[in-house]
Amino acid sequence: MFKNVKDQFEKELQEIRDGGMWKEEGVIEGKQGPEIKIGGKTLLNFCANNYLGLAASDELAEAAKEGVDKYGFGEASVRFIVGTSTIHKDLEKEIAKFFGQEDSITYTSCFDANTGLFETILKEGDAVFSDELNHASIIDGIRLCKAERFRFKNSDMEDLENQLKAAGERRRKLIATDGVFSMDGITAKLKEICDLA
Template structure:
């Protein structure tokens, strides 16, 4: 590294430090759960994607161990060489059945799934139309394809309609949206999106990572919640949030599209296959979800209880009906400082600032789990009130 580059990087990091925005990784000394240890401090965790509380579920852990005993630690290969085991095909069948699609293709993460989705399907004569608040993985995936790119205002159907009309001269058109938007916690207007897609002959893809497992009558995500089964062409999702919290993701959809990805999706063709333990654990999660899924009702009860208590305390929350509850602070250094103070009070949360959220929209994103108790939630609300009053936020 030459001296000029070194100095530039040092200056950037020093400026982040001065502004109080340097991202620091806190080291956990315990498994992921609603109660964790950070160093020697035991705290309540309110910022994991562990919506159903399955990250330390003993049945899931045992299933992962059993899969490793049977199938080994890893495959040392990509799928089309010698990286496909029966357990991978079983998981693809089970996910397809759960999401009510034709077929499914596995990836090491949903980030990779979204990175794989656009380039094989869309060329220079095509168009992709994306919600402006879509996840970074969708944005990066779109960048990899040569299609015309249009963005519509967040959940604004008139803006989406305008993009569809503007792109009518293109060949294939694909509308891309999160199912649940990760930073705001709101649900995409899938019924309206699918109606416009049908009217303008467009395809629809939904990233349901923050919904699969706990939203919808049977936990099948926003596609089920919004009543658009069979109208969404491609669903991407993760096993790293509600569905066990480890890693892995997929694209699920119509047979022809999945067949295309098996031939052309670069993260699938050039990355090691999903570890057997992840497959085994995720299969057990699907067993639990299909056996009645009592966890999701508790998750949503906890989210409503936390939201109600925080609103009564006077906090500014982004409206929503999911397990994500953003507490708006707006001032970036204050958001970081508030999270640090809450950690001292026994509540583990993180302040989110630009570029993760837009400038001036700093917040603390609280995420509820089925394993939180009403007492946990009251402790968290009291800590928020104490810290916010100390800092002049309330």
């Protein structure tokens, strides 16, 4: 029986290879930076989340070592139990000050932030309008909330306006968009979205 299943998987994997959809892991030799070495070749790195090349910064590596010496290797708890330290609060105060706000909160990832955001601020009877090219974390976060969901065509202000009207009166309406759509590099029309809001 296992051989039958294994043969099926092998056939499917071969179809993926034949279709040019097979993904090989690129193993980086050395530090992650704007240029990386894979398979002995030096390549420009356009595919990492290391946008500013900070993962290879000697200055940040030293700061991380000092942080481990001062604060330990990890919090060993989630933030709302006993996982918040002074370094978190200091960073959040600096971020709030930079943006001219009274406070801020940091998350470990955009998925954490977005899956918690929409469920917290939107309730049944609300409406949320999501750009069709939004990041998966925004889409998943919206799925978790009880608001009615509307999806508008990427950066199509006419479609968004029509959907805002079609939703009628709501306790709260929220438009959700990426600033820069990560898979396409398209920038959102933030001014026009704010004008419609």
